[in-house]
Amino acid sequence: MELYIRKVRPEDLDRVTEVESLCFPEAEAATRESFAYRISAFPDSFYVGEVDGVIVALVNGCCTNKPFICDELYEPDGGHDPNGENQTIFGLATHPDFQRQGIAEQMMNHIIGVARAAGRKRMVLTCKDKLIHYYEKFGYENKGVSESVHGGVVWYDMVMEL
Numbered sequence: 538m539e540l541y542i543r544k545v546r547p548e549d550l551d552r553v554t555e556v557e558s559l560c561f562p563e564a565e566a567a568t569r570e571s572f573a574y575r576i577s578a579f580p581d582s583f584y585v586g587e588v589d590g591v592i593v594a595l596v597n598g599c600c601t602n603k604p605f606i607c608d609e610l611y612e613p614d615g616g617h618d619p620n621g622e623n624q625t626i627f628g629l630a631t632h633p634d635f636q637r638q639g640i641a642e643q644m645m646n647h648i649i650g651v652a653r654a655a656g657r658k659r660m661v662l663t664c665k666d667k668l669i670h671y672y673e674k675f676g677y678e679n680k681g682v683s684e685s686v687h688g689g690v691v692w693y694d695m696v697m698e699l
């Protein structure tokens with residue numbers, strides 16, 4: 538199975554919203570409106586993964602000088618700073634039918650490469666406790682419980698120096 542990773546396009550809006558909703562609980566899934574904002578604001582740090590021409594995975598996040606992700610960054614017009622030194626990851630998702638085949642790993646490595654090439658200083662994301670070990674494999678460090686209360690759950694701040 539070959540994964541083709543490319544930059545998001547405006548016409549991907551419905552499909553990325555669909556994949557996200559299959560992967561996250563309703564309270565955590567980004568809405569169509571939120572994706573419309575992300576696609577227009579930071580297409581350079583929003584990638585989709587296709588298998589046989591169909592989107593099965595996505596990774597996206599704004600750039601910022603904030604050291605950690607806070608909930609206001611998720612808001613429409615949340616303050617993407619094209620010159621920000623940190624590349625955030627708002628969401629990494631693989632369609633349930635395609636999970637555990639290394640697709641998210643390829644998506645993550647891709648956006649890390651993009652961030653490095655753009656001269657960003659670090660990668661920043663939040664995750665639930667069950668995925669801390671997964672992000673540590675890439676080199677992220679757990680910085681403790683996040684201020685984010687997105688979706689009403691406990692998140693951990695994960696940071697990776699580039």
Ligand SMILES: CC(C)(COP(=O)(O)OP(=O)(O)OC[C@H]1O[C@@H](n2cnc3c(N)ncnc32)[C@H](O)[C@@H]1OP(=O)(O)O)[C@@H](O)C(=O)NCCC(=O)NCCS
Pocket residue numbers: 560561627628629630631632635636637638639640641642643663664665667668671
């Ligand atoms: C997390 C996610 C993106 C991983 O996608 P993937 O393409 O299956 O990832 P990979 O194949 O690169 O890696 C799989 C590894 O992820 C980890 N993992 C995935 N889901 C996990 C879970 N629920 N609990 C613990 N570890 C998990 C495991 O280490 C797994 O390796 P294993 O199969 O050897 O156990 C995917 O499961 C997903 O979309 N989940 C729902 C959305 C989500 O939680 N996204 C991350 C938060 S931003």
